Amino acid sequence: MARALINVPPKAKRGEVIEIKTLISHTMETGFRPDNTGKPIPRDIITDFVCKYNGQEIFRAELFPAIAANPFLTFFTVATESGTLSFEWTGDSGFSATESVNISVE
Amino acid sequence: MTRQDEPLSRTRRRFLLEAGAIAGAAGIGLPRGSEPAAATPASMRAAIRKIVGEAPLNRGKIKIDVPALIENGNAVPFTVSCESPMTESDHVKAIHVFTEKNPQPNVISVQLGPRAGRASVSTRIRLADTQKVVAVAQMSDGSFWSDDVEVVVTLAACLEGT
Amino acid sequence: MTRAAFLLLTVVSAGVAASAADIPLGERKSGYDFMAPETRAMQDDDTANPAMLWVLDGETLWQRREGSAGKSCADCHGDARTSMKGVAARYPAFNAARARPVDLGERINICRTEQQRATPLAFESKELLALAAYIGQQSRGMPIEIADDARMRPFLQAGQDMFTGRQGQLNLSCAQCHDDNWGQKLAGAAIPQGHPTGYPLYRLEWQTLGSLQRRLRNCLFGMRAVSYPYGAPDYINLELYLMWRARGMRVETPAVRP
Numbered sequence: 371m372a373r374a375l376i377n378v379p380p381k382a383k384r385g386e387v388i389e390i391k392t393l394i395s396h397t398m399e400t401g402f403r404p405d406n407t408g409k410p411i412p413r414d415i416i417t418d419f420v421c422k423y424n425g426q427e428i429f430r431a432e433l434f435p436a437i438a439a440n441p442f443l444t445f446f447t448v449a450t451e452s453g454t455l456s457f458e459w460t461g462d463s464g465f466s467a468t469e470s471v472n473i474s475v476e
Numbered sequence: 477m478t479r480q481d482e483p484l485s486r487t488r489r490r491f492l493l494e495a496g497a498i499a500g501a502a503g504i505g506l507p508r509g510s511e512p513a514a515a516t517p518a519s520m521r522a523a524i525r526k527i528v529g530e531a532p533l534n535r536g537k538i539k540i541d542v543p544a545l546i547e548n549g550n551a552v553p554f555t556v557s558c559e560s561p562m563t564e565s566d567h568v569k570a571i572h573v574f575t576e577k578n579p580q581p582n583v584i585s586v587q588l589g590p591r592a593g594r595a596s597v598s599t600r601i602r603l604a605d606t607q608k609v610v611a612v613a614q615m616s617d618g619s620f621w622s623d624d625v626e627v628v629v630t631l632a633a634c635l636e637g638t
Numbered sequence: 639m640t641r642a643a644f645l646l647l648t649v650v651s652a653g654v655a656a657s658a659a660d661i662p663l664g665e666r667k668s669g670y671d672f673m674a675p676e677t678r679a680m681q682d683d684d685t686a687n688p689a690m691l692w693v694l695d696g697e698t699l700w701q702r703r704e705g706s707a708g709k710s711c712a713d714c715h716g717d718a719r720t721s722m723k724g725v726a727a728r729y730p731a732f733n734a735a736r737a738r739p740v741d742l743g744e745r746i747n748i749c750r751t752e753q754q755r756a757t758p759l760a761f762e763s764k765e766l767l768a769l770a771a772y773i774g775q776q777s778r779g780m781p782i783e784i785a786d787d788a789r790m791r792p793f794l795q796a797g798q799d800m801f802t803g804r805q806g807q808l809n810l811s812c813a814q815c816h817d818d819n820w821g822q823k824l825a826g827a828a829i830p831q832g833h834p835t836g837y838p839l840y841r842l843e844w845q846t847l848g849s850l851q852r853r854l855r856n857c858l859f860g861m862r863a864v865s866y867p868y869g870a871p872d873y874i875n876l877e878l879y880l881m882w883r884a885r886g887m888r889v890e891t892p893a894v895r896p
Contacts (some may be wrong), residue, residue: 431597432585438600446593547677547896
């Protein structure tokens with residue numbers, strides 16, 4: 371049940387700078403913690419995040435183990451046209467999650 | 477994920493230089509230098525140099541917003557913002573965040589462009605200990621700008637038993 | 639134990655501060671009030687509160703048909719936003735068939751085994767926490783109201799005895815911290831009054847959502863006392879006492895704590 375919570379204003383004026391908030395369920399296991407037997411727990415993190423606006427990349431982040439569990443990331447974009455904002459998270463052990471939201475620009 | 481540790485035989489001069497720069501950054505009264513990267517332990521310095529190369533690292537334009545005293549280092553609210561018109565010809569291309577005492581120096585690297593409208597990113601970071609956090613912005617003209625803050629992390633009193 | 643004897647015992651045993659055992663409503667403070675502004679902000683904003691990820695899962699699980707009966711929570715209870723309003727504020731509640739109080743997690747599992755004919759969800763499992771968070775959220779802002787039920791009194795008393803009795807290698811009671819020394823510091827952290835207003839909650843220390851029982855186990859570990867297995871009646875009694883002690887305070891589920 372990897373889930374993401376996206377917050378984007380549903381409507382915006384053309385040219386307006388809007389804030390995009392993203393939250394995704396992930397343990398972000400650092401790879402530096404030992405388990406009960408003293409062996410290190412293998413690293414399992416989200417390594418990459420990409421946001422596209424109508425297919426065009428507008429924001430990209432590379433994440434390291436120092437990002438807190440259940441990564442929260444907020445950033446801005448200029449509302450240019452109505453359409454879809456898509457979000458993609460990828461990481462260790464083949465982790466992949468996608469979400470998309472619509473925005474109406476007047 | 478190789479970690480370059482500080483050489484064991486660090487010279488006294490180098491130590492004094494670094495200590496002075498750390499004191500300056502922490503606001504102890506020494507003037508702030510123009511090269512904060514030189515004020516940090518070697519692994520973080522190396523990570524920053526990997527991004528910046530030989531270009532000068534200027535102080536200013538970019539600003540870290542983080543609480544000075546942290547209740548729990550597992551999730552520290554962190555915002556980094558950079559002054560920029562964010563136009564095609566003058567914008568922030570990337571922002572990189574580093575720490576000096578976490579197991580590895582990199583925290584996050586983001587790539588932006590004029591379509592961002594505003595060069596500001598918020599997230600939550602892990603801080604293993606009281607330490608310095610550095611942010612570096614790369615501008616479209618090729619210049620680099622940095623800010624650093626000292627964050628005090630207190631330990632939770634009630635820990636899990638297992 | 640009479641109240642006078644109880645007070646006397648508290649005064650004698652605490653030795654340091656001799657505050658009244660029962661904190662008056664006007665002086666009751668949620669753990670929220672002791673948090674740093676940025677941690678409060680995390681709880682206040684549903685788009686930033688990581689516990690909302692569990693609430694979303696709970697909303698999905700509410701609709702999912704489970705067990706050999708092939709029923710979902712919604713098939714019996716309808717829209718949780720109306721049917722579950724105020725429910726979490728009344729738990730632990732007396733269960734007549736078992737002749738004892740049950741907490742919300744156990745109540746969910748009773749529904750699973752008896753109505754849905756499904757296997758019970760494991761303690762601290764993502765599913766159980768998600769359902770408890772979703773149900774709990776429907777009471778957000780409502781006052782905690784434990785029924786004054788004669789059948790509950792022995793359990794309430796047992797919970798109070800556990801709260802005020804010294805235990806563990808450090809010979810401490812819950813009351814010594816949370817009645818007598820709240821507001822002071824334990825290492826770098828403020829000692830809260832210990833009101834369970836926001837469970838299940840997202841604890842930064844855990845980096846995940848957890849139940850009140852998990853939190854109580856942390857306390858017992860800190861006191862170097864024996865912790866009971868999940869679901870033990872001792873926890874239910876203590877949960878009952880703590881919710882009664884927090885009566886009138888507002889439910890914050892899903893809360894965030896350091």
